[in-house]
Amino acid sequence: MNKGQTMHRVAVALTLIAVALIAALPALSDNYLLRLGTMGAMYAILALSWNIIGGFAGYPSFSTAAFFGLGAYSGAILQGAGLPMPLAWVAAGLIAMAFATLLGLAILHLKGHYFAIASLVVAEVLLEITTSWTSLTGGGMGLNLPIIRISIDAQARLFFWSMLAIAVMALGMNYWVSRHRLGFGLMCIRQNEDAASMVGINTTLYKVTAFALSAVLVGAAGALYASWVFYIEPPDVFATLTSVKPIVMAMLGGAGTVLGPAIGAVLFLAMEELVWRNLLQIHAAALGLLIVALIFFLPGGLLGLVTGKRKRRVVAKKGETTSNSAVKGGAA
Amino acid sequence: MLYAQILVNGLILGGLYACIAVGFSLVWGVLNVINILHGSFVVLGSYVAYFAYVHLGIHPFLSIVLSGALLFALGYVIQAGLINRVIAAPVLTTLVLTFGLELLLNNAVLVAFSADYRAVQLANPMGSQIIGGIVFPMERVMATLLALALTGLLYLMLAKSKIGRSIVAVRMDPEAAALMGVKVKRIYAVTFGVGALMAGAAGSLLSVVFPISPLNSTEFLGIAFVVCVLGGLGSIAGAMVGGLALGVIESFGALLIGPQHGLTIAFSLLILLLIVRPTGIMGRRGYE
Amino acid sequence: MSPILELTNVTQRFGGLTAVDDVTLSVMPGEVVGLIGPNGAGKTTLVNVITGVYRGTGTIVFDGQRIEALKPYQISRLGVARTYQVVQPFPEMTALENVMAPATFAHAGVSLTTAREKAAEALDFVGLGAEKDKRASSLTLAGRKRLELAKSLAMEPKVLLLDEVNAGLNPAEIDVAVDLIRRIAARGVTIIIIEHLMKVVMNLCTRIVVLHHGAKIAEGAPDTVTSDPAVIEAYLGNRYAKRAAERAAAAAGGAHG
Numbered sequence: 001m002n003k004g005q006t007m008h009r010v011a012v013a014l015t016l017i018a019v020a021l022i023a024a025l026p027a028l029s030d031n032y033l034l035r036l037g038t039m040g041a042m043y044a045i046l047a048l049s050w051n052i053i054g055g056f057a058g059y060p061s062f063s064t065a066a067f068f069g070l071g072a073y074s075g076a077i078l079q080g081a082g083l084p085m086p087l088a089w090v091a092a093g094l095i096a097m098a099f100a101t102l103l104g105l106a107i108l109h110l111k112g113h114y115f116a117i118a119s120l121v122v123a124e125v126l127l128e129i130t131t132s133w134t135s136l137t138g139g140g141m142g143l144n145l146p147i148i149r150i151s152i153d154a155q156a157r158l159f160f161w162s163m164l165a166i167a168v169m170a171l172g173m174n175y176w177v178s179r180h181r182l183g184f185g186l187m188c189i190r191q192n193e194d195a196a197s198m199v200g201i202n203t204t205l206y207k208v209t210a211f212a213l214s215a216v217l218v219g220a221a222g223a224l225y226a227s228w229v230f231y232i233e234p235p236d237v238f239a240t241l242t243s244v245k246p247i248v249m250a251m252l253g254g255a256g257t258v259l260g261p262a263i264g265a266v267l268f269l270a271m272e273e274l275v276w277r278n279l280l281q282i283h284a285a286a287l288g289l290l291i292v293a294l295i296f297f298l299p300g301g302l303l304g305l306v307t308g309k310r311k312r313r314v315v316a317k318k319g320e321t322t323s324n325s326a327v328k329g330g331a332a
Numbered sequence: 333m334l335y336a337q338i339l340v341n342g343l344i345l346g347g348l349y350a351c352i353a354v355g356f357s358l359v360w361g362v363l364n365v366i367n368i369l370h371g372s373f374v375v376l377g378s379y380v381a382y383f384a385y386v387h388l389g390i391h392p393f394l395s396i397v398l399s400g401a402l403l404f405a406l407g408y409v410i411q412a413g414l415i416n417r418v419i420a421a422p423v424l425t426t427l428v429l430t431f432g433l434e435l436l437l438n439n440a441v442l443v444a445f446s447a448d449y450r451a452v453q454l455a456n457p458m459g460s461q462i463i464g465g466i467v468f469p470m471e472r473v474m475a476t477l478l479a480l481a482l483t484g485l486l487y488l489m490l491a492k493s494k495i496g497r498s499i500v501a502v503r504m505d506p507e508a509a510a511l512m513g514v515k516v517k518r519i520y521a522v523t524f525g526v527g528a529l530m531a532g533a534a535g536s537l538l539s540v541v542f543p544i545s546p547l548n549s550t551e552f553l554g555i556a557f558v559v560c561v562l563g564g565l566g567s568i569a570g571a572m573v574g575g576l577a578l579g580v581i582e583s584f585g586a587l588l589i590g591p592q593h594g595l596t597i598a599f600s601l602l603i604l605l606l607i608v609r610p611t612g613i614m615g616r617r618g619y620e
Numbered sequence: 621m622s623p624i625l626e627l628t629n630v631t632q633r634f635g636g637l638t639a640v641d642d643v644t645l646s647v648m649p650g651e652v653v654g655l656i657g658p659n660g661a662g663k664t665t666l667v668n669v670i671t672g673v674y675r676g677t678g679t680i681v682f683d684g685q686r687i688e689a690l691k692p693y694q695i696s697r698l699g700v701a702r703t704y705q706v707v708q709p710f711p712e713m714t715a716l717e718n719v720m721a722p723a724t725f726a727h728a729g730v731s732l733t734t735a736r737e738k739a740a741e742a743l744d745f746v747g748l749g750a751e752k753d754k755r756a757s758s759l760t761l762a763g764r765k766r767l768e769l770a771k772s773l774a775m776e777p778k779v780l781l782l783d784e785v786n787a788g789l790n791p792a793e794i795d796v797a798v799d800l801i802r803r804i805a806a807r808g809v810t811i812i813i814i815e816h817l818m819k820v821v822m823n824l825c826t827r828i829v830v831l832h833h834g835a836k837i838a839e840g841a842p843d844t845v846t847s848d849p850a851v852i853e854a855y856l857g858n859r860y861a862k863r864a865a866e867r868a869a870a871a872a873g874g875a876h877g
Contacts, residue, residue, distance in 0.1 A: 060424040106607045112423040113366050117557055118606045121599050124554075128596040181724055181732065188721050191710040197692045198671070198702065199722035199771065240550075244431060251428065285439035291432025295418060295425060 015259065019168055026157045034156045038228065040269045041163040045221045046242070047249035047261035047268075048170035053214040054247060055256035056183055057207060058190030059108070062120035062243040066103075067096045067218040068225075069126055069238035075223020076143050076232055077136065085148070089162075089223045096219020097212045104211035108204070120243065127238035142233030145226055159228040166224065167262070170217045174258045177213070186210055190256075248291055254301030263302060337466050338583045344469075346579020347476035348538060352552055353559035354483050354571040355530030361565055362503040362523045364423070365415060368430040371553030372437045373403055373528045377535020378544040379445060385452050385539075392452055392539045393478060399532040407528025412521040419520060434549070441546040449543040475537040480572070482533055486526070487568040499523050551595065558598045561605050624649045624810050625670070625682050625700075625779055632662075632669050632676035632834075639665040640676060641834035647779070652801075652811045654825035654842070656818075658855055662834035663814045664705060667781050671695055671702050683778060697726055701777035703768040705784045705814075709756035715763075716752040719743055719770045726775035735774075742770040746800060762793040769800060780804065782813040786820055798823060818846070830854065 025037045046064055053061045075092035079085055107118040130137045137143060148155055177183040185206045188196040197203050226232045245268065246261075253264025271290065276283035298305065356370045367373075380399035381392040390398070410433065418425050458470035490496040501509040502519045510516050542548070555578065563574020578598055585597035623646040632640040639662045647653055655663050669676045672692040680688040687695050696702075701722070710718050719739035724730050730738075743752050746766040751759065756767060765785055772780055782801065786794050798820055805811050805824075815821050821828060821842065828845040830838040832854040838845050845851055 054424065058422065058424075060422075060427060107603075110606060113360065113364070113427070114561075114606060116366070116423065116427055117561070118603055121557075121602055124599050125596065125603065128599070179732075184721070184724060184732065187713070188710055188725075191712055192708055195704075195708040195710065196721070198696055198708070200693050200696045200725035200727075200775065201721075202691075202693050244428070247424070247428060281443060282439055284435045284442075288432040288435030288437075288439065291428055291435070292414070295429045295432070296414075299418075299421070299425070 011259065015171070019164075019171075023161065023164060026160060029153070031153070031156055034160050036269065036273065038156075038160045038163045040266055041160070041167040042221050042225060043245070043249060043265035043269055044167040044262045045163070045170045045217050046246035047253070047265045048167070048174050049214045049216075049218045050246040051174060051214075051250050051255060051257075051261045052177060052186075053207075053210045055250055055261070056177060056186040056190065057210045058186075058256075059207065059210075060112070060116040060119075060247075061211070061214065062116055062240075062247075063100070063103070063122055063211075063215070064218055064246050065238050065240060065242035066119075066123040066126050067100060067215040068222040068242050069123065069130070069234070070099055071096045071219030071222025072226040072232050072237040073130060073137055073143070073222075074219070076145050076226045078223075079146055079227065080143070085227055086162075089220045089227070092223030093216045093220030096222070097216040099219075100212045100215030101208055104208040105204075108207045108211060120240070123238050123240065123243060127234050130234045130238065137234075140234065142231055142236075143226075145230050145232075147230070148227075159224065162224055163221065163228075166217055166220055171258070171262055173213060173217070174261070177210075178258050182206065182209065187256075248287075248294065251294055251301055252298070254303030257301070257303045260301050260303040267302075333465050338587055339580060340466050340468070342580030342583035343576055344472050344476045344579070345583060346576035347479045348534065348541065348575075349555050349559055349578050350572045350575025351479035351483055351530065351534040351537065353556040353563075353575055354486060354568060355527035355534075356553075356556035357560045357563075357565060357567075357571045358486075358499075358530070359524055359527035360560060361567075362499055363411075363415075363419065363520055365419070365426045365430065365524075366423075367524070367527060368427070368434040368553065369410070369437060370527070370531055370556050371549030371551070372434055372441060372546070373407070373531035374535040374538065374552040375441060375544070375546055375549045376406075376437075377403055377532030378539040378542075378548075379441070379535075380532065381536035381539040382450055382452055382544055385454075391454075392536050393474065396478070396482070396533040396536040399536045400529040403532025403535075404525040404529040408521045408525035410528075411524035412517070415524065416517050416520055419517075438546055438549055445546065447545055447547055449545045451543045452539045454540065471540045475540055479534060479537050482530065483568060483572060486530060489526075490568070495519075495522060499526075554595060554599070558602045561602050621648060622684070623647055623681075625812075626680070627670070628679045628681075630666070630669060630676055630678035630680060630688075632665055632674055639834050640669060642678075643831070643834075643836050645829060645836065645839075647810060647812065649778075649810055650805075650808060651827060652805050652813065652825050654821040654828040655812055655814045655831065656816075656821060656828060657831035661831040661854075663831055664783055665834070666831065667702060667783055667812075667814065670781065671700060693725075696722075696775060696777075697728075699776070699778035700781065701726075701772035701775045701779070702781040703765075703772055703783055703785055705787065707761075707764045707768050709759075709764055709767055709771075711755070711757040713756055714753050715743060715748055715756055715759065715767055715770075716740065718756050718767055719774045722771050723774040739770075739774055742774040745773060745803075746770045747796070761788055762797075765789065765797065766800070769804070773804065777809060779810045779812065782811060782815075784814055784816065786815065786817060794820065822846075 022037065026034060046068070050061060050064055053059050071092040074095045075088045078088040078091055083091065103122060107115060110118055131140050133139065150158070177186070185196065185201045188199065188201060189203055189206060193203055222237060249264035249268045250261040251264070252267055253262065254260030275286050279286055352374055356367060359365055359367045377399040380402055381395045384390040384395040384398055385392055414433070415426060415429065418429060454471070458474070461468045461470055490500055498509065498514045498519050499522070501512070501514055502516055506516050559571055559574035559578050562577050563570035563572070581601065582598060589597065626646040628644050630640055630643045631638065643666060655666070657663055665674065668674045670680060672687070672690055672695040675688070678688065679686060682698060682700060685698065687698065710721065716736070716739055719742050720732070720735045723735035723738040723742070724732060740749070740752060743749050746769050748763060748766050748770060751763065756764065759767060769785065785801070786797055789797060794817070801811065801813070801824060813824065825842055828839065828842050829836060830845060830851050837854060838848045838851050
């Protein structure tokens with residue numbers, strides 16, 4: 001128990017140090033690194049957000065692209081209508097959250113593949129609507145965002161720090177959920193939804209809450225992304241890969257853990273940069289190979305590698321000294 | 333007369349859709365695996381037909397044997413070598429795995445054949461027949477009839493043959509089937525192979541109707557999804573009904589809203605159906 | 621005293637099949653009621669209707685409140701707990717975490733720390749205290765059945781519905797389980813138990829209710845119910861019932877003569 005608490009404190013301290021170091025990235029004044037950092041923070045937001053519904057609750061959601069695209073277009077349209085940029089980001093997050101709540105009420109009663117398909121198709125439908133609704137969204141021509149009147153360097157720093165701030169919020173959200181009854185309830189739902197309902201969990205409320213939480217920061221990140229790149233078009237922000245990549249990142253680091261998706265996001269970005277940029281022709285195949293390798297050689301993710309080993313050792317020790325621990329249990 | 337023509341067009345399209353979807357439905361129903369590779373299997377079938385025609389002079393209607401056999405082998409190997417190892421894992425695992433394999437396969441096809449659209453230019457096209465004022469494009473009609481015949485053959489195979497009965501038994505209760513001496517993993521591999529076979533054969537038939545490109549795989553996969561949800565998962569008849577329904581809906585939808593929105597209508601319908609009636613129009617289960 | 625649970629004209633149909641047929645039943649606080657009947661008599665379905673898994677017709681009043689339209693989680697929060705015929709643990713969690721779940725969610729405002737204490741207490745009560753850190757999936761069948769009991773106890777129920785908690789246990793394990801159920805009843809929990817083993821029913825129950833083809837065909841004290849011709853007929857078929865009736869008549873005649 002004490003050892004666990006110490007481990008926990010060390011993990012929290014290391015995370016804070018890592019965040020502080022990353023936040024100091026602009027000091028190197030390397031715009032390429034800063035761009036990577038912004039991308040990494042964005043990936044972390046997507047993976048950590050997916051983790052709430054996919055990792056904790058075990059619902060295979062492919063809705064990330066829908067939330068991201070909806071956030072991007074909401075933010076862009078609101079900014080175009082004159083709303084200050086930061087407010088547009090907040091509004092985009094709330095819009096995505098409201099959308100997820102309604103969508104969740106409609107499709108979270110579906111199980112397994114049916115839920116996966118429904119969540120996947122939502123992005124396709126939004127893509128079509130966005131493409132067709134030319135008067136509001138600019139249609140297939142895309143949408144330009146208002147120019148910001150500060151220097152290029154200052155812009156790079158602004159977007160980096162903002163994205164990082166949302167990523168830290170996503171991390172905090174995961175930490176909070178994991179230690180709160182919501183996280184415990186979601187874990188019960190993942191393992192046996194009928195039994196979860198029988199022990200008094202309002203499964204509909206919990207699932208919809210998880211779905212809404214998995215959307216809010218993705219929506220904000222989408223709006224931030226739109227402000228960052230100045231120009232968005234439907235196939236860019238509603239891409240199916242935007243739904244799949246966060247799942248791969250979370251699985252890479254360890255789905256259902258707090259830090260896993262963030263670590264997975266950073267590793268994924270590193271691979272994307274190192275491997276795929278150099279193999280442009282076969283970058284999709286490289287991603288495919290990564291996925292296949294991940295499933296066969298690292299099914300619990302990197303963190304699963306660490307904790308899995310630990311668990312096995314504990315179980316073995318318990319098995320040897322059952323009588324002993326019974327005595328200890330009685331004494332305590 | 334216009335409506336009759338559109339209905340005929342829809343039914344012709346729908347028969348092909350049924351053939352695309354039936355293998356996908358079989359794999360989903362028996363293995364509980366959503367095979368994201370299915371679209372690429374169809375595309376591969378079309379390429380087999382294309383090259384068989386261009387280099388060997390075999391008509392696409394005959395090369396279904398070739399594409400079916402090749403795709404069966406590919407499917408069998410993928411299931412036996414890879415998917416069988418994680419068949420007991422949660423839904424997300426197999427879903428992501430087949431997605432990863434799809435990225436690999438589709439990229440390979442893209443590199444091998446490029447994204448350019450190709451078309452089978454038949455030396456002796458059958459042209460069109462006009463019966464009662466309705467135009468019947470004969471290649472398409474033949475392709476559809478063959479597609480429906482193949483689907484019927486699959487039905488017979490499941491109902492009559494020993495291996496078909498094993499597949500049905502595994503679908504109903506894998507543990508009981510194992511106790512009765514069925515080698516469940518082998519049946520899984522055969523089922524996946526048969527699913528790929530149907531995709532490949534459908535690809536051959538489609539090669540006389542649609543241009544061929546690796547970029548089509550997503551659309552074929554989407555069609556398979558929609559047909560399964562429309563017709564209800566797990567029955568050949570469901571796939572038939574779903575396929576024909578989608579074909580007709582798409583044809584009339586194209587008339588009403590414009591041809592570019594065909595798939596959008598299908599997808600919207602899909603979501604609506606999932607919300608309201610997840611078991612499909614037929615609402616029955618089981619390959620019986 | 622008013623009944624803690626009162627069913628009036630409860631019916632549940634599945635298509636053409638009437639699984640529960642117009643059952644009226646009232647249970648007093650502190651009773652241990654045995655629910656028996658041949659396979660397929662509708663016992664588990666009745667439990668599912670009471671706990672809100674199925675929604676039938678008729679009224680169900682629990683503790684003065686109508687519950688037939690509530691959802692399972694709402695009913696369990698009011699104080700109706702159940703165990704399953706096929707045990708339903710959260711397989712990847714430890715025994716302690718399994719019991720923490722109902723301790724956390726059955727009542728509002730319970731912190732995880734309090735829930736942990738309650739869970740440990742419930743595990744000790746059922747005799748699983750030593751195995752609280754084991755994964756639920758690694759427990760023996762008897763252990764998992766006791767885990768189910770601990771889970772339902774942690775909800776601090778007023779009524780506990782036990783669905784074949786003894787199925788698959790050996791005689792020694794059954795003795796332990798019966799003793800455990802008796803101790804739970806002694807805490808003042810009203811118990812409705814579905815059970816096939818007549819020894820257990822006769823031992824534990826203050827009253828027995830017999831279902832056949834979904835309908836209630838008899839109820840009363842254990843001795844009277846087991847000698848009821850309708851019950852014997854339901855269990856053993858017509859021929860045996862007649863013979864038993866003849867034997868009873870002969871015995872009565874002999875006593876008079």
